[in-house]
Amino acid sequence: MLTDDPQHDGFERVFELIMPLAISALWSLGVTLDPANGDTLGRDFIVAMKRGSGQHGATSLEHENG
Amino acid sequence: MIGYRYNPFSKPLAEFLPDELNVLRDVSEGWFIDYKSEPLSPKDFGKHLSAFANQFGGWLFVGIKEGANKSLKAGSFPGIPASDVGAVLVKIREGVSAHVSPSFYFDHRIIDGPVDAIGLEAGRSIIVVAVPEGPNPPFVHSSGKIYRRIADSSEPKAEIDRAVLDAMWRKSDAIRTQLREFILKPTESRLTENTYCHVYLLEDLALSPHRYDLDIQGFKDAMQRDRTAGASMPLDNFHATQDGFIGRHLFNNNPLMDLVALRWWRNGNVRLTIPISPLYVSPERLHADERFRDFVSLMEEVTKLQCRILNLDQWLFAVFALTHRYLDLRDVLGSKEPIYAKVVFSNARSSTPFIAMDSYLKRRETVRYSSCSRYHNYVSSRVRAGFIRFAHRRSAARRIRAGL
Numbered sequence: 001m002l003t004d005d006p007q008h009d010g011f012e013r014v015f016e017l018i019m020p021l022a023i024s025a026l027w028s029l030g031v032t033l034d035p036a037n038g039d040t041l042g043r044d045f046i047v048a049m050k051r052g053s054g055q056h057g058a059t060s061l062e063h064e065n066g
Numbered sequence: 067m068i069g070y071r072y073n074p075f076s077k078p079l080a081e082f083l084p085d086e087l088n089v090l091r092d093v094s095e096g097w098f099i100d101y102k103s104e105p106l107s108p109k110d111f112g113k114h115l116s117a118f119a120n121q122f123g124g125w126l127f128v129g130i131k132e133g134a135n136k137s138l139k140a141g142s143f144p145g146i147p148a149s150d151v152g153a154v155l156v157k158i159r160e161g162v163s164a165h166v167s168p169s170f171y172f173d174h175r176i177i178d179g180p181v182d183a184i185g186l187e188a189g190r191s192i193i194v195v196a197v198p199e200g201p202n203p204p205f206v207h208s209s210g211k212i213y214r215r216i217a218d219s220s221e222p223k224a225e226i227d228r229a230v231l232d233a234m235w236r237k238s239d240a241i242r243t244q245l246r247e248f249i250l251k252p253t254e255s256r257l258t259e260n261t262y263c264h265v266y267l268l269e270d271l272a273l274s275p276h277r278y279d280l281d282i283q284g285f286k287d288a289m290q291r292d293r294t295a296g297a298s299m300p301l302d303n304f305h306a307t308q309d310g311f312i313g314r315h316l317f318n319n320n321p322l323m324d325l326v327a328l329r330w331w332r333n334g335n336v337r338l339t340i341p342i343s344p345l346y347v348s349p350e351r352l353h354a355d356e357r358f359r360d361f362v363s364l365m366e367e368v369t370k371l372q373c374r375i376l377n378l379d380q381w382l383f384a385v386f387a388l389t390h391r392y393l394d395l396r397d398v399l400g401s402k403e404p405i406y407a408k409v410v411f412s413n414a415r416s417s418t419p420f421i422a423m424d425s426y427l428k429r430r431e432t433v434r435y436s437s438c439s440r441y442h443n444y445v446s447s448r449v450r451a452g453f454i455r456f457a458h459r460r461s462a463a464r465r466i467r468a469g470l
Binding site for chain 1: 263265267376378382385386389390393396402404405406407409411414418419421423426
C-alpha cells in the first residue's frame, strides 16, 4: 500500500508516494542502485529529473516506438 | 469508497456532518451496523471488526447506546470521555494488527461533542470505525476462530461450517484471479517488439463498476493543470470509454502509436502506460549526453555486438509526471482511499537498462554487462524498497522544489 500524504505538496507528495515503488521497479530491471550511499540516490535522481525536463522540452516525450 | 456495500450516511466517512448521526435512530444493528456504548478490549475489537471484514464490511460505533425495548436502533449518544479516545484508538489498531491475520484496512473518524442535535455533550466523543469488505478472507482471529457478522446478533459467529469457509477462500481466489486478468490483459494483448511499462494505482481491488461521477471536462482539467515545478507532462488527447476516460500525451507524436497514457476507471483505479524507447546502439543514435555515450561505449566493449538499451530516464520522468496527474485527479474526486500499486514491464528481456544516475553507472563499470532475463517483470506495492537505504528523500524533494 502506498502512502499518499496530502500534507505534502506538489512534487514532494509525488516523491514520497511513488519513489519506493519506482526504486523496486528499477531493481527488477537490474538497475541495482548503490545501497551504501543513500544520499547519492537522491542527488542523482534530481539530476536525472532535470535532465529529463531539459532534454524533452519540459513537457513532452517523443516516442520512437511503433 | 472502497468495498462499503452499505453506508448509513450516503457519503464518505470524512464528509458527513456530526448532526447526521441522527439518521442512526432509524438504523438497526444488523449485518452492517454495530453499536457499542463502551470501548472493547483489543481482542474483542479484533473479533468484531474481523467479523465485518469476513462478511460484507460494516460500521462500528463506540459511544452509542441502543434504544429501549430491544429496538436495536441507536437510542442515545452518550459518547465516551474525549480523554479516552487516544487509548481506544490504540486498542482498535492493536485489535486489528495483533489479533487478526492477515490484518485488513479500516478507517475511523472521531465526532467530538458538543453536538446538540444528538445530545452529545462537550468533553465526550463518538468513534466511528468503517470496515470495507475484506478482499482476501478469511481473516483469522488470534483465538484461532474465524468470525462472521450474522444479522442482528450482537456477538459475531465463529464459523465452523466447511462450506462457508470454502466460500471465503473462493472469494479470495476469485478476486485474485480477477485482478491478475485485469493486470495482465493489456500486457498479453501487445504483440509488438517494443517495451512497455504499466503502472497500476488501485483504490478498488474488487474492481467495482462505478464509484465516482466525473465528466470529461473535469477529467481534462485535472490532466492539464499547470505545473511549475518538477515533472510536468500535460495530456492533450482524450477519449471517453464506457467506464472511464483515457488521456494520452499526443504532443507531436503519431496518434496511431502507443503513447504515454493515463487510463482512469470510475471505481478510482488508474493504469499508466509508458512505452519505453529502446535505443539501438549506432553512431547516429548516440545521445549527446556524455554519460550515455560512455555507457554505450562500455556496453559495446563488453558485448562486442549491438545491444538493446532501455532509456529509463524517460520512464522515470513519465512515472513521476503521470503520478502527479493522478494525485491531481484524487484531489478533484476528494479521494483519500489507500492506494495499491503494481508495476509491470513487458518485453524487457535481453535489454540492458540505462539511467543517468551516478551510483548506477559507477556500479556498471564493475558489473559490466547485464540484461533483463524475464519477459515480464512485476513489482507490487507489497514489495517495498525497504532493503534500500534511501536517505534524505525529503531533503531531495525539497531541493527539487527549490529548482536545484
